[in-house]
Amino acid sequence: MTGPRPQLYWISGSPPAWRVMLALTLKGIAFENRQLDHGAGENRAPEYLKLNPKGQVPTLVIGDLVIRESIAILAWLDRAYTQRPIWSATKDDAAQVWQDVMEMEAVIRAPVTATAQALLRGTSHDPTNLASLADACDEYASRLAHQPFLGGDSAMASDIWLYPALHWIARGTALAGPKAPEICTSLTSSRPALADWMDRFRAVPGVADTYPPHWRT
Ligand SMILES: N[C@@H](CCC(=O)N[C@@H](CS)C(=O)NCC(=O)O)C(=O)O
Structure with missing residues (x-):
């Protein structure tokens, strides 16, 4: 364009x-x-x-x-900008990406937000939120065991949604130290397919440069 x-x-x-x-x-x-x-x-x-x-x-x-x-x-x-689609090249694959993104907004946005805020503020965690987060990560990890990205062979809007969300949890977990719940400390380490996906996404040209500047310190 x-x-x-x-x-x-x-x-x-x-x-x-x-x-x-x-x-x-x-x-x-x-x-x-x-x-x-x-x-x-x-x-x-x-x-x-x-x-x-x-x-x-x-x-x-x-x-x-x-x-x-x-x-x-x-x-x-x-x-x-039609180059490098982020909602997939075909309408059927786009439907899957939309479905994933809408489910992320509807189902895990609230648990992610509440968990990250509790970690960052040092307030108590709602076990229901932690369980929802763990369940969602289990589902993503099982899919990522069979494909490089949630969107298929390359990162799509669903991957773009999840990547900052999991980094937000990781940032809060690092700052919370020993007070962080085990579900948070092991969110990716206990799910190798999710950890590999994080590494794979970070390795895409330009992606590492988008990491929030004030989190680098
Ligand atoms: N649904 C909105 C959410 C935007 C949002 O919550 N932004 C927050 C940061 S995560 C914000 O700007 N907060 C600043 C403030 O409210 O002072 C979107 O997806 O764009």
Whole structure:
């Protein structure tokens, strides 16, 4: 696609924003970096609230077009930039990717968020969330034992959804230290197919560079 270069508004460590950065990277789309400083309240600044009234990231701006919601952005990117599909090349495979992404949003987004926040804040864990997370990881690991990515031979939107989510849990687990529940400390180590998938995804050109900058320290 020719036209204005997309501008990505993001905050370091935001899984939804990281999804968009991964999609841009996999598709090889050059973008303008509009990183916001959450601590300084830049996502609540009046100019940003005009783009995203909730003060959330990601927001993608392309000329006069403003898109919020990470999944909507991923879907738009795949229509606007047809190279390297992230919703698969065929309609039947795309249905599987959509199904996975919608199930991730509906079923595991809440347990992932609650678990990561409990780890980062040092608050108590809801065992139901931990069990849901473990069940989901069991299912993904069993699929990844037979194929390189959830989306098949290459990373699709479902992989793009899961990768930042599991890194968020891993980051919280590392910071929580001994207080982290065993389900979190062994989330990938007890599931080799999931650990291999994380390594495989990280090895895709450009992906390692998208790791949240403030998590590197
Ligand atoms: N459903 C939205 C979720 C966006 C979201 O929750 N963003 C969070 C970061 S993970 C945010 O911007 N938080 C900043 C704030 O609310 O101050 C999406 O997928 O884009």
